[in-house]
Amino acid sequence: MAGIYLHIPFCKQKCHYCNFFSLASVKRKDEFVKILMKEIDLQRDYLQGETVSTIYFGGGTPSLLSVEALQALLEKLTQTFVVSPEAEITLEANPDDLDPAYLARLRQTAINRLSIGIQSFHDPDLEYLNRVHTAGHAQKVIKHAQNAGFNKLTIDLIYGIPTLSNSGWIDNINNFLQMGINHLSAYALTVEPKTALYTRIEKGLMTPVDEMQAAEHFEILMEMMEAHGFIHYEISNFAKPGHYSQHNSLYWLGGHYLGLGPSAHSYNGLSRQWNVSNLGQYLQLDTISKLEPENEVLTVEQRFNEYVMTSLRTVWGCDLEHIMNIFGSKWADELARNVKKFIERGHMYRKNERFFLTTKGKLFADGIASELFV
Ligand code: SF4
Numbered sequence: 001m002a003g004i005y006l007h008i009p010f011c012k013q014k015c016h017y018c019n020f021f022s023l024a025s026v027k028r029k030d031e032f033v034k035i036l037m038k039e040i041d042l043q044r045d046y047l048q049g050e051t052v053s054t055i056y057f058g059g060g061t062p063s064l065l066s067v068e069a070l071q072a073l074l075e076k077l078t079q080t081f082v083v084s085p086e087a088e089i090t091l092e093a094n095p096d097d098l099d100p101a102y103l104a105r106l107r108q109t110a111i112n113r114l115s116i117g118i119q120s121f122h123d124p125d126l127e128y129l130n131r132v133h134t135a136g137h138a139q140k141v142i143k144h145a146q147n148a149g150f151n152k153l154t155i156d157l158i159y160g161i162p163t164l165s166n167s168g169w170i171d172n173i174n175n176f177l178q179m180g181i182n183h184l185s186a187y188a189l190t191v192e193p194k195t196a197l198y199t200r201i202e203k204g205l206m207t208p209v210d211e212m213q214a215a216e217h218f219e220i221l222m223e224m225m226e227a228h229g230f231i232h233y234e235i236s237n238f239a240k241p242g243h244y245s246q247h248n249s250l251y252w253l254g255g256h257y258l259g260l261g262p263s264a265h266s267y268n269g270l271s272r273q274w275n276v277s278n279l280g281q282y283l284q285l286d287t288i289s290k291l292e293p294e295n296e297v298l299t300v301e302q303r304f305n306e307y308v309m310t311s312l313r314t315v316w317g318c319d320l321e322h323i324m325n326i327f328g329s330k331w332a333d334e335l336a337r338n339v340k341k342f343i344e345r346g347h348m349y350r351k352n353e354r355f356f357l358t359t360k361g362k363l364f365a366d367g368i369a370s371e372l373f374v
Pocket residue numbers: 010011013014015018019020022059060061094117
């Protein structure tokens with residue numbers, strides 16, 4: 001099974017924290033859709049006939065595309081690839097684009113899952129992040145999406161925002177829990193270089209992010225979600241049984257995927273390739289007949305490190321048998337030796353042949369994984 005990701009690089013305005021490739025302008029939207037269609041043709045052999053079980057429109061803001069454009073892209077994908085009739089097809093959407101009429105028409109397409117970028121149910125947080133929508137609108141939009149028949153829904157929330165107190169965060173989680181949604185992605189606010197947030201904090205114009213506060217929010221989140229029957233199936237993702245994101249699970253379980261659109265990455269098991277992060281250059285595909293994405297053949301060390309990093313973040317854990325089969329007993333033995341100190345500290349545990357992070361260990365996931373790298 002394989003996945004397809006389409007990167008739609010347009011936004012109404014740039015969020016202060018955003019370091020994704022996207023432009024705060026929709027001027028070249030129609031031209032872009034035409035070129036994306038062409039790229040689908042050019043990449044037709046990448047998945048080597050594997051059945052596509054998930055399609056994901058991400059961005060940027062895919063909900064800025066018309067339903068007609070999304071439908072045309074879906075038709076093109078199904079004509080070009082072997083798409084499973086049961087495929088999970090997700091659209092990332094911003095609340096301000098989702099009115100009842102758009103939602104009703106979207107429901108007529110094969111898109112069967114919506115991922116709505118709510119981020120917070122408090123206006124001061126949304127202002128800090130420079131989001132377009134308001135908290136009141138976020139609440140309404142979720143109801144509209146449910147009324148339109150989208151029962152596969154997920155929302156994003158961000159914690160660790162300086163304007164968000166512990167009680168505000170508990171409020172946000174309670175708001176989510178009351179809405180009958182089965183999936184939540186929750187991310188710590190990170191200040192990436194070259195973002196407006198980074199510059200503004202450097203200049204003293206915005207309150208810096210406090211990592212201790214973010215860690216407290218993460219602990220609150222884990223406790224509340226577990227108490228309400230959600231499985232913490234990846235470090236930033238919680239779902240009721242049977243509602244895991246198939247698309248992201250495919251990434252985490254090492255599946256193959258094709259990324260289309262500027263900055264999109266693809267992976268075929270041995271190498272990774274990625275498109276240029278520049279809309280003007282991407283649109284030059286109009287006049288050429290061959291794609292030249294950048295390509296990186298992964299070394300065995302990189303594949304091992306990626307496996308350790310990704311698997312430890314998931315509910316499936318880091319599997320010694322898999323390491324033994326793919327990388328050999330030397331590395332499996334070394335990993336088992338290196339893990340001991342984390343088990344003694346209470347940050348990891350072993351169940352049969354698999355290693356997992358404990359709740360405490362999840363607070364240090366990246367640091368632990370990097371100490372286990374070869
Ligand atoms: S909507 Fe998403 S992609 Fe667009 S600027 Fe905000 S965070 Fe970035």
